[in-house]
Amino acid sequence: xxxxxxxxxxxxxxxxxxxxxxxxxxxxxxxxxxxxxxxxxxxxxxxxxxxxxxxxxxxxxxxxxxxxxxxxxxxxxxxxxxxxxxxxxxxxxxxxxxxxxxxxxxxxxxxxxxxxxxxxxxxxxxxxxxxxxxxxxxxxxxxxxxxxxxxxxxxxxxxxxxxxxxxxxxxxxxxxxxxxxxxxxxxxxxxxxxxxxxxxxxxxxxxxxxxxxxxxxxxxxxxxxxxxxxxxxxxxxxxxxxxxxxxxxxxxxxxxxxxxxxxxxxxxxxxxxxxxxxxxxxxxxxxxxxxxxxxxxxxxxxxxxxxxxxxxxxxxxxxxxxxxxxxxxxxxxxxxxxxxxxxxxxxxxxxxxxxx
Numbered sequence: 615x616x617x618x619x620x621x622x623x624x625x626x627x628x629x630x631x632x633x634x635x636x637x638x639x640x641x642x643x644x645x646x647x648x649x650x651x652x653x654x655x656x657x658x659x660x661x662x663x664x665x666x667x668x669x670x671x672x673x674x675x676x677x678x679x680x681x682x683x684x685x686x687x688x689x690x691x692x693x694x695x696x697x698x699x700x701x702x703x704x705x706x707x708x709x710x711x712x713x714x715x716x717x718x719x720x721x722x723x724x725x726x727x728x729x730x731x732x733x734x735x736x737x738x739x740x741x742x743x744x745x746x747x748x749x750x751x752x753x754x755x756x757x758x759x760x761x762x763x764x765x766x767x768x769x770x771x772x773x774x775x776x777x778x779x780x781x782x783x784x785x786x787x788x789x790x791x792x793x794x795x796x797x798x799x800x801x802x803x804x805x806x807x808x809x810x811x812x813x814x815x816x817x818x819x820x821x822x823x824x825x826x827x828x829x830x831x832x833x834x835x836x837x838x839x840x841x842x843x844x845x846x847x848x849x850x851x852x853x854x855x856x857x858x859x860x861x862x863x864x865x866x867x868x869x870x871x872x873x874x875x876x877x878x879x880x881x882x883x884x885x886x887x888x889x890x891x892x893x894x895x896x897x898x899x900x901x902x903x904x905x906x907x908x909x910x911x912x913x914x915x916x917x918x919x920x921x922x923x924x925x926x927x928x929x930x931x932x933x934x935x936x937x938x939x940x941x942x943x944x945x946x947x948x949x950x951x952x953x954x955x956x957x958x959x960x961x962x963x964x965x966x967x968x969x970x
Contacts, residue, residue: 616648616720617968618748619782622727622741623755624766628787628823630669632755633724634944635951637677639961645721649673652709652748653728653739654687665690668938669726675941681716688712689739698737705739706747713748722968725750731770741770745779751968753782759789759797759815764804771810782967783811785959790818811967814959820870821950824848825935827894827917829943830873833935834928836896836919839903840912846946847893847917849873852932854925855883855895866890875928878903878920888914896932898925 621629637647651673656665670687678686688708698705717723725748728734731741745752752774754767767784774781784805789797797815805812816822828845831838838845851869855876866872871893876883878901887895888910895911897903900922911918921928955961 616717617722618750620725620745620750621753624730627755627757635955648716648720648723650716651687651726653689656690656692672939672941676944685712742777751780751782754784756786757788759786785813787816788818789815816958821848834921836921839918841917844917877901898928
């Protein structure tokens with residue numbers, strides 16, 4: 615019988631990325647491992663009335679190719695879900711049927727949460743409900759390691775015992791340099807005194823959570839004017855190019871992998887940006903740049919992405935990319951994720967707690 619690991623956390627903490635990395639590590643060691651998201655959020659339209667969660671779509675592409683989307687995630691909801699009624703009549707049967715199909719001949723199933731532990735409590739599909747339904751052990755992911763996030767994790771892990779759910783412990787992801795020593799000493803000791811396993815601390819690494827230019831282009835439905843072979847680049851800081859070229863250069867000197875959003879008619883600024891080594895440029899308002907700008911971008915191998923939205927709308931849509939993934943970005947980050955997990959997580963202890 616497959617061992618079930620329920621992975622949750624509050625907000626965009628890197629759950630899917632960590633699951634993907636852990637799955638690959640276990641598969642490399644000969645385990646048969648599956649991914650399951652019993653309830654997911656419909657973010658991308660597949661067709662009339664058909665929606666899919668980007669996490670589910672990405673994981674199907676990279677590790678669950680032989681399964682149908684409805685098996686990987688039997689319930690897809692958008693903003694409305696109370697129509698299911700108190701207790702969500704019939705939903706548990708859908709989950710159990712899909713879970714059985716996913717788990718056939720599997721050694722382990724990583725189950726990703728819909729949201730936080732209390733999400734969907736009103737229809738009987740909270741994190742605790744899913745854990746009890748599938749017999750899963752609880753793994754909680756914390757981002758950064760700030761006290762408020764640790765406090766929340768402690769609460770839910772303590773609640774697990776009260777609600778008949780077995781807990782595994784915690785992984786703290788994306789720990790910034792200025793917090794590392796405190797998290798590795800005070801927070802580690804604090805969790806130990808509460809009998810909470812801390813499997814590891816993963817340092818903040820830009821490429822770990824950052825989108826690629828291809829992710830950006832897909833999200834914005836952008837036309838790629840040049841250098842489509844450079845879209846694997848990771849995006850760091852985002853700058854709105856509404857200033858003079860000299861001012862832009864001051865900002866760029868302190869930026870990491872900058873992506874600039876500006877109008878295609880800002881020729882002087884665009885030429886300056888291309889000389890500064892930006893990661894990419896988004897041109898708004900469907901304004902095509904001057905030929906010399908495109909030619910210089912080709913010479914510098916800097917992608918130009920053209921969108922038909924204004925700057926404000928473009929920035930708003932770009933903000934939604936945070937925490938979203940694609941199959942492409944998972945493949946791009948695979949080696950990085952595995953390396954980080956092997957170096958910073960006690961995998962032997964984790965496997966022992968799962969498999970005994």
